[in-house]
Amino acid sequence: MDAKHLGDELSAVLHTEAELRGRLAELAREIEADYGDEPPLLVGVLKGAVMVMADLARELNFHAQMDWMAVSSYGAGTKSSGVVKILKDLDADIAGRDVLIVEDIIDSGLTLAWLKENLELRGAKSVKICTMLRKPDALKVEVDVAYVGFDIPVEFVVGYGLDYAENYRNLRDVAILAPHVYS
Numbered sequence: 064m065d066a067k068h069l070g071d072e073l074s075a076v077l078h079t080e081a082e083l084r085g086r087l088a089e090l091a092r093e094i095e096a097d098y099g100d101e102p103p104l105l106v107g108v109l110k111g112a113v114m115v116m117a118d119l120a121r122e123l124n125f126h127a128q129m130d131w132m133a134v135s136s137y138g139a140g141t142k143s144s145g146v147v148k149i150l151k152d153l154d155a156d157i158a159g160r161d162v163l164i165v166e167d168i169i170d171s172g173l174t175l176a177w178l179k180e181n182l183e184l185r186g187a188k189s190v191k192i193c194t195m196l197r198k199p200d201a202l203k204v205e206v207d208v209a210y211v212g213f214d215i216p217v218e219f220v221v222g223y224g225l226d227y228a229e230n231y232r233n234l235r236d237v238a239i240l241a242p243h244v245y246s
């Protein structure tokens with residue numbers, strides 16, 4: 064879906080589909096160079112990371128094995144509850160493996176800080192993070208992130224996998240949701 068179909072529900076487009084794809088291509092080259100002949104297992108965090116994973120995996124010039132976890136801390140609101148629940152666990156045993164977590168956004172950082180530690184405790188050889196978006200001024204905990212698409216302001220954004228109450232994930236661009244939609 065294009066932003067033009069959403070009328071006044073969006074207050075601005077932050078990054079277009081083309082910008083997102085262009086930046087992912089740059090990140091893919093860095094990832095290829097860093098991992099060399101030992102591709103990591105890509106772990107996508109459902110549901111938000113579906114679009115990033117689909118585009119990043121196809122951009123990478125190595126065998127990109129994918130696994131998925133579903134964790135949730137937001138429910139239907141716009142603020143993290145801070146309580147992370149595993150809704151679906153990995154299929155793969157990651158002991159001894161290089162893992163690259165693929166995410167749509169780091170906001171408070173609570174989800175990723177928790178997830179990174181959780182995967183490290185399973186004995187992964189390494190756990191790194193690739194996120195399309197990050198809100199540096201919203202972080203509540205420190206998270207070591209290896210690959211960041213774009214740093215964005217503290218606004219509630221939707222599109223490219225990101226939802227508000229399960230809508231807007233299929234918007235091609237990343238846009239700021241107009242406050243009147245959720246307040």
Ligand SMILES: O=P(O)(O)OC[C@H]1O[C@H](OP(=O)(O)OP(=O)(O)O)[C@H](O)[C@@H]1O
Binds near residue numbers: 138166172226
């Ligand atoms: O840095 P944080 O403040 O923890 O927020 C980031 C997380 O919140 C969103 O997921 P959500 O829990 O809404 O689930 P979803 O991916 O299914 O939308 C987003 O996809 C990240 O996983």
Ligand code: HPA
Binds near residue numbers: 137170220221225227
């Ligand atoms: O800005 C956001 N938009 C949608 N989902 C989110 N999850 C954390 N931050 C956001």
Ligand SMILES: [Mg+2]
Binds near residue numbers: 111137225226
């Ligand atoms: Mg969400």
